[in-house]
Amino acid sequence: MTTTGEDHAPARGGPWWWDRRRGAVLDVSLGAVSALECAAEGVPFARDAGVPLAVGVVFGLLAGSVLVVRRKWPIAVVLVTIAVTPAEMGVLMGVVGLYTLAASELPRRIIGSLAGMSLLGNLVVTFVRLGQDSTQKALQFGDWLLPFASVTMSLGATAPPLLLGLYVGQRRRLMESLRERADSLERELQLLAERAEERAEWARSEERTRIAREMHDVVAHRVSLMVVHAAALQAVARKDPEKAVRNAALVGDMGRQALTELREMLGVLRSGGEGARAERAAVPLAAVGVAAAAAASRAVEDGEASSEGPSLSELDELVGQSAAAGMVVDLSVEGEERPYAAEVESTAFRVVQEALTNVHKHAAGAKTYVRLAHRVSEIAMQVENEPPPEVSAESSARLPSGGNGLVGMKERVSALGGVFVSGPTDAGGFRVSAVIPAS
Incomplete structure (x- = not known):
């Protein structure tokens, strides 16, 4: 038995925009690691840019801490990553940001545009950095090796988190769809069970009404005649003994006929009730309502077939x-x-x-x-x-x-x-x- 859709809804037990506390702990931890990474990478950036080291460290701390809001504003995280790409910082922030963006419910065109911007930024920075390193170290690259290495490194930093995020997001949506379908099927089963119980109750009511009519017809007519004959018997018992004997015989015959009809009716009811109980015992609990309706309906049919009247x-x-x-x-x-x-x-x-x-x-x-x-x-x-x-x-x-x-x-x-x-x-x-x- 599945649970309802309300049971599947995540309980909001975390602070601010987080649904769970563990999600908040994870994002804060990732933000702290990213801030430390960017702060460390801010030192060489400050030297190359000719600014004080403190400025580079603070800049790295502020940029890396943006990863804390990745679930709330994934676009902002990716934009910050693209902005700090020329400073060669934010590797963890870029990977996690792209993954979060791809796994989100945002339109595909937005995800594709931001992923393309991130890829282009990495490509340009990687190409420039490799060119500078080859010049400083007097390395000789072929005409094709430098672009190939730049494209390969850029794709390696962009494609894996993007593809993984797309897969996780699609799987998450598929699971949610399956859960909704399961909830819908459960509601339909509950509705069918309620309708089956209503049909069973209707069948039982119809059977009780039929039995009441038969009992009334059998008892009322026979007993009415018996009472009439008994009254006549009382009136003529002393005046006309022969007529009294005939009336007494008629009363006896009618009483026996009434008993015979009642016995036949009770026999049908007894056999129908045992059949219904046997069938209910043979089916699982989830199908009791449907079996009850079928058993009650068959009881009515069997009763009519066994006793045509x-x-x-x-x-x-x-x-x-x-x-x-x-x-x-x-x-x-x-x-x-x-x-x-x-x-x-x-x-x-x-x-x-x-x-x-x-x-x-x-x-x-x-x-x-x-x-x-x-x-x-x-x-x-x-x-x-x-x-x-x-x-x-x-x-x-x-x-x-x-x-x-x-x-x-x-x-x-x-x-x-x-x-x-x-x-x-x-x-x-x-x-x-x-x-x-x-x-």
């Missing part, structure tokens, strides 16, 4: 159960029946089931009309009940309502791109309508 072929049985509970239900089917996708049939069945459950809860004994229409590109369903009759003491069965049935139906239909409408009728009843695309 009810189909429209079970609609007659559903209506028959409500009729057995004492509800008058009129079922009508229009159009040619054909198979649909599993989620379409399951949603259509659950809408009718929940609508009949609401009739049991809020309009017990009311006549109900269930209409199903198979159209070219969609399937439509409508469940409408008449106003409920006066509730008798024999058939009263108070059924609690959480108010989530209509919300769950609308969510199911909207998830498939359909339209859901519900509300009271002018006659005092209630109507639930839904249209779902066939594909």
Whole structure:
């Protein structure tokens, strides 16, 4: 794991313009050595120039100490070096100054111009000095040897620090670029991890919503019918024992059906949870967010694939159960029946089931009309009940309502791109309508 860009920024712990104390110590040390060198070289300069030695020494100290500001003003250091080149002083200052200039962020044209001036100055001074030495010592040089020696010595004093500075500066910029790219990649990875965690949370939320809808549909409908039959059983237990036995058998059948559906649903949840835990244990920590999203999404897909849910072929049985509970239900089917996708049939069945459950809860004994229409590109369903009759003491069965049935139906239909409408009728009843695309 890389650190952030703020961690890479150098901590300014040095005085003035230095970022670090060791940089300040290095520059001051180099400045002191350069000042001593220039002071020593100022002695022969003062003799040749005919000035007092003290003037030459002070001049050398002042010129050599300029190397202290090489990081702040590298151009000034190089200009001073060029200025003192005729005095034959400042060798260390020239080498370090050119290196610092080449390694800086200054434009290449400025670096090239100053390097050319330094080379030209060294070339002229070297040529003159070699010519004077050859005259004084009566040395004989060929026509080509003196210029060649001057050029070679000038390049030797200028090219190495310049090339080294260019290399170090380029490498420094490359490292900074790589560091910035690493920081950018880390930020992108963090962003991807956050998005993966958001997707995982969304998948978990969708799974919880789906489970809540399934549990509501299974429990609410079956238990509502069981309560209705239990109330009827209590009312006719003494008057009609045979009918009481039939109602008791119906209650038992519905209870077993509810338990079977709940057991199947819990089995899907258990297997999906174990698969998700196994996958999370097999991936590294850095990929937990992505694996969580994938596992949660697969859990939803596996749950839908393992338990396709009810189909429209079970609609007659559903209506028959409500009729057995004492509800008058009129079922009508229009159009040619054909198979649909599993989620379409399951949603259509659950809408009718929940609508009949609401009739049991809020309009017990009311006549109900269930209409199903198979159209070219969609399937439509409508469940409408008449106003409920006066509730008798024999058939009263108070059924609690959480108010989530209509919300769950609308969510199911909207998830498939359909339209859901519900509300009271002018006659005092209630109507639930839904249209779902066939594909």
